[in-house]
Each structure stands twice: as C-alpha cells, then as structure tokens.
Amino acid sequence: SIVNAILGEERVIVSDVPGTTRDAIDTHFTKDGIKFTLIDTAGMRRRGKIDEPVERYSVMRSLRAIDRADVVLMMINAYEGITEQDKKIAGYAHESGKGVVIVVNKWDIYPDKDDKSTLRFTEELRDQLGFLQYAPVLYTSALTGQRVPRVTELVKYVAEQQSMRIKTSVLNDLIRDAVSINPPPMHRGKRLKILFMTQADIRPPKFIIFVNDPELMHFSYLRFIENKLRESFGFEGTPLQLIVRARDEEEYR
Structure with a gap:
C-alpha cells in the first residue's frame, strides 16, 4: 500500500x-x-x-x-x-x-x-x-x-x-574538545590517550580511532564519542562504525 x-x-x-x-x-x-x-x-x-x-x-x-x-x-x-x-x-x-x-x-x-x-x-x-x-x-x-x-x-x-565525509582535521578538533570536556577515565592506573581519529569509509560512516592502548577504551566512552559525532555533524538515520586501533605514541609524535 x-x-x-x-x-x-x-x-x-x-x-x-x-x-x-x-x-x-x-x-x-x-x-x-x-x-x-x-x-x-x-x-x-x-x-x-x-x-x-x-x-x-x-x-x-x-x-x-x-x-x-x-x-x-x-x-x-x-x-x-x-x-x-x-x-x-x-x-x-x-x-x-x-x-x-x-x-x-x-x-x-x-x-x-x-x-x-x-x-x-x-x-x-x-x-x-x-x-x-x-x-x-x-x-x-x-x-x-x-x-x-x-x-x-x-x-x-x-x-x-x-554518505557524508568529515575532514580529519575537523574530527581531531572534535576529539580535543570532547577530551577536554570529559577526560577518559583511568583504568588500572593507566589512562587512555586518543591520538587521532580519521574517517575511513561511508555508507555507513566508518571512523578509525587511534589510541595508546585499545583495551583502555570502555564502551561507554566510545558511546560518548559517537554522541559527540552526532551532535556535531548529524548522521541522522545511519549507524556509525567506530573502530579502535593501537598506535605508538612516539611514532605519532
């Protein structure tokens, strides 16, 4: 009908x-x-x-x-x-x-x-x-x-x-703001450090988050980052894929 x-x-x-x-x-x-x-x-x-x-x-x-x-x-x-x-x-x-x-x-x-x-x-x-x-x-x-x-x-x-693509520089501005508002919690005396984020794909939008230790990324903090992405850019009607990967801090510098 x-x-x-x-x-x-x-x-x-x-x-x-x-x-x-x-x-x-x-x-x-x-x-x-x-x-x-x-x-x-x-x-x-x-x-x-x-x-x-x-x-x-x-x-x-x-x-x-x-x-x-x-x-x-x-x-x-x-x-x-x-x-x-x-x-x-x-x-x-x-x-x-x-x-x-x-x-x-x-x-x-x-x-x-x-x-x-x-x-x-x-x-x-x-x-x-x-x-x-x-x-x-x-x-x-x-x-x-x-x-x-x-x-x-x-x-x-x-x-x-x-199908929306977000520049890496804009994503990293968002990450800096998000971390300043809500710093990642400590886990076993070690703190998660988010080094940078980039968009890898569309339909659905896929983001790669490079961190010092992926095991320190709690699902609730990942949800916080997703919410910030939606607040800033919309992404209405589409799921988001957030993938956490390890990156050496010295290499990043």
Missing part, C-alpha cells in the same frame, strides 16, 4: 493478509530529478506463523533485499504495534550498516489518539528498538496519503547523511 501511495498509482498487489507478496519487487521511478528504486519486500509474518517452505523463502528474500538497499524503510503497523519479527528485521538492517527510516503506517486508524500519541509511540519505539535511536520516525497513512510525500524526502536526506 505504501509503495502505491508513493508512486500515486496501483503498481503492486495490495492485500490485508501478510505474506501475499512472495518475492521482492523492484520499482524504478524518478522524483525531483532523483532516481529511486523501491524494493517492495515479501510480506513477513511472525516467526510462529512461518510454517511453509515458501514462507521461509520469502523471509530470506527480504533479508537479501536489505543487503541490496541503501536505505531501509522499517514499516511498523500502528494498530498492531512492534512485533518480535519487526525487532529482528530492524536489527538485521542495523547490523548491515544500512540507513533506516521508521515508518509507522495506518496512523489514521490508531485508537484513542490525542495530542501526545506520537510522543508516546515514539518513546515506545525508542525503548523497543534501542539500537535505532538515530532513525527518524514518520507517521503515515497509505490509505489517506497522510505524510506519504515525506517518505522520499527522508530517504534522500538519510542517503546524504550516510
């Missing part, structure tokens, strides 16, 4: 029954001069309902579709809420380093809506999908067209965010 709403025409078969679409279907279109390929994945039922071999094959095809994608639209049914299958698929997209936009569809029939419904639902999303804190959330209705034009806008934005 959301694919048809984006395209403005009945291009793919629509059914209320999950699993109707068996294969991933590629649909090419152009909007505002930008070429898009929409991969409408096979419908994925909850794991307990995956009994037939063809159903399992559909799930496998959907996972392969994520591998091919740049940006994943993580579709959540507003009426049903977040399912275990949703969590597994979202986790796969995250671990695959894909850009993610969370699309909460059927918002027009969400029960007992008030002026704080989106806030409460978003809080639940952040709680249930904790690893997708960076993903923007969009509330849509394929039936009424509510906010559907925003889907391609967000996809374009996230694609730009995950």
Whole structure:
C-alpha cells in the first residue's frame, strides 16, 4: 500500500493478509530529478506463523533485499504495534550498516489518539528498538496519503547523511574538545590517550580511532564519542562504525 501511495498509482498487489507478496519487487521511478528504486519486500509474518517452505523463502528474500538497499524503510503497523519479527528485521538492517527510516503506517486508524500519541509511540519505539535511536520516525497513512510525500524526502536526506565525509582535521578538533570536556577515565592506573581519529569509509560512516592502548577504551566512552559525532555533524538515520586501533605514541609524535 505504501509503495502505491508513493508512486500515486496501483503498481503492486495490495492485500490485508501478510505474506501475499512472495518475492521482492523492484520499482524504478524518478522524483525531483532523483532516481529511486523501491524494493517492495515479501510480506513477513511472525516467526510462529512461518510454517511453509515458501514462507521461509520469502523471509530470506527480504533479508537479501536489505543487503541490496541503501536505505531501509522499517514499516511498523500502528494498530498492531512492534512485533518480535519487526525487532529482528530492524536489527538485521542495523547490523548491515544500512540507513533506516521508521515508518509507522495506518496512523489514521490508531485508537484513542490525542495530542501526545506520537510522543508516546515514539518513546515506545525508542525503548523497543534501542539500537535505532538515530532513525527518524514518520507517521503515515497509505490509505489517506497522510505524510506519504515525506517518505522520499527522508530517504534522500538519510542517503546524504550516510554518505557524508568529515575532514580529519575537523574530527581531531572534535576529539580535543570532547577530551577536554570529559577526560577518559583511568583504568588500572593507566589512562587512555586518543591520538587521532580519521574517517575511513561511508555508507555507513566508518571512523578509525587511534589510541595508546585499545583495551583502555570502555564502551561507554566510545558511546560518548559517537554522541559527540552526532551532535556535531548529524548522521541522522545511519549507524556509525567506530573502530579502535593501537598506535605508538612516539611514532605519532
């Protein structure tokens, strides 16, 4: 339904029954001069309902579709809420380093809506999908067209965010500021020293952090550095890969 709403025409078969679409279907279109390929994945039922071999094959095809994608639209049914299958698929997209936009569809029939419904639902999303804190959330209705034009806008934005490159000099200014605000803690009488950081790749953005001893880098301090990167540069909708490597201090000097 959301694919048809984006395209403005009945291009793919629509059914209320999950699993109707068996294969991933590629649909090419152009909007505002930008070429898009929409991969409408096979419908994925909850794991307990995956009994037939063809159903399992559909799930496998959907996972392969994520591998091919740049940006994943993580579709959540507003009426049903977040399912275990949703969590597994979202986790796969995250671990695959894909850009993610969370699309909460059927918002027009969400029960007992008030002026704080989106806030409460978003809080639940952040709680249930904790690893997708960076993903923007969009509330849509394929039936009424509510906010559907925003889907391609967000996809374009996230694609730009995950392709962003930051100069090494700018990254090292950020590291100096971060360390001055929150110095690395001592561990067994030894302090972590961050020598420099550089960006190694995009889609997803990958950063190499050179330190005196990688074992001194606690995951909480690595999260602090990630938060500083996001505060300074955005990177909305994309996971970040931070890799810690050893570098001799004398060699660095």
